[in-house]
Amino acid sequence: MPAAVKLQQEFGERIQVILVESQGTGYEKSVGFALKAGWLGNGAIWTSQRPFSTGSGGLPSFALLDASGKVILKGSSNSMHGQIVDEIERMVGKPDYGDMPKSVQKVYKELNKGKIASAYAMAEKVIAKPGSKDASIVLAAAEASLVAVWSRFDSQVSSINWLAGNGYPIRALETAKDLAKNVSKRADMKMSADTLIEMLEGDEFKEQMKWDKSLTKLEMAMYENKEGDPRSIKKIEELKDEATGSPVGARAEGLAYIAKFAKK
Helix, strand or coil, rough: CHHHHHHHHHHHCCCCCCCCCCCCCHHHCCCCHHHCCCCCCCCCECCCCCCCCCCCCCEEEEEEEEECCCEEEEEEECCCHHHHHHHHHHHHHCCCCCCHHHHHHHHHHHHHHHHHCHHHHHHHHHCCCCCCCCCCHHHHHHHHHHHHHHHHHHHHHHHHHHHHCCCCCCHHHHHHHHHHHHCCCCCCHHHHHHHHHHCCCHHHHHHHHHHHHHHHHHHHHHHCCCCCCCHHHHHHHHHHHCCCCCHHHHHHHHHHHHHHEEEC
8 A cells, every 4th residue: 555655656647546445444444544544645546436346356456557548457566566667657658659650659649748639630630641551550540549539538527527526626627727728729629628617617616616725725734644633623524514515515524534533
């Protein structure tokens, strides 16, 4: 567990570590233990919802996915830690595109820079003019890259909606604005991003923005204390009552609950 947390700290936003409780301990107790151990507040996500089975009968086990969701590596995280680090460094550094047509490689390179609209335009150009050499292979690869670009966009939209629906409206708005800027030259994508911004800047989220700002400060104070600062916990509980019925209120309720388990 500490090794996975360290990877999140080292690679930051270039990767996403998801830690899944799988022994029936319960989410709250597991995260309460993590709080006490000082493993929270670093970007790693904790959940008891299993995204899929690794097929491994032992613990701890892992699965390493690339940006498209393809499983690159899986097995025992203890015995394969070195391989995990090597593979992550390869993926966030210089990916191996194998025998992929060079014109399509450029699409993925642009996409890996986060330039969604630009990557889309490049893929469309390759599809329009695949060239005379291995045209069918180039065309198939370019069409697959277009799907990958759309998948990346849809993934970012889903992420924004998740943040908004789980009590993080400030991060949701910041991400939506970055996305809108990124896809400004693609009208249909820009419209979707602008719709999200309009929603997050509307009356529905006005109060939630204020609560989110306060809760984030209290949350970080709780992480630093490791066992939950009594004053912070009290303020979190007060904020929970004030924000009842909202995603921020539910987030505050979860934090207060986790802090109680850290003391046991």
